[in-house]
Amino acid sequence: MAVVVKYVVERNGVERMTFTSKKEADAYDKMLDVAEALEGMLEKVDVPLSEQQVESLALEMAKYKDDFISVLKGSKPAAEKDVKKPAKKADEASDDKVTAIKQA
Numbered sequence: 001m002a003v004v005v006k007y008v009v010e011r012n013g014v015e016r017m018t019f020t021s022k023k024e025a026d027a028y029d030k031m032l033d034v035a036e037a038l039e040g041m042l043e044k045v046d047v048p049l050s051e052q053q054v055e056s057l058a059l060e061m062a063k064y065k066d067d068f069i070s071v072l073k074g075s076k077p078a079a080e081k082d083v084k085k086p087a088k089k090a091d092e093a094s095d096d097k098v099t100a101i102k103q104a
Contacts, residue, residue, distance in 0.1 A: 035062035 007025035009016045011032060019025040038058035042049065049057070061068055070076070 031062045031065075034065055035059045038062060 005020070007019045007022050009019070009025055009029050009032065016032065017025075017028055019028065035055075035058045038061050039054055042054045042058055
């Protein structure tokens with residue numbers, strides 16, 4: 001018989017997500033903390049949003065908090081920076097080898 005350790009993230013008595021790693025569970029819990037704080041801020045904005053919209057928007061903002069932080073600081077989000085970088089020929093060649101191995 002195997003013993004499996006699971007980490008459960010719970011909010012207000014409701015099980016939100018289960019993880020096999022404490023690190024992942026802690027990261028998810030922290031993201032929920034950020035989302036909860038953002039909900040409080042979004043409820044004060046002068047834009048008509050339903051409670052569900054506020055909750056969804058806060059959760060999405062928390063997921064991409066690093067991108068939001070960089071934009072608020074005046075720089076481009078990491079996703080845009082990565083897209084503009086051209087791929088190196090060496091990277092393309094190594095990708096082809098990996099693909100060929102997977103297909104064999």
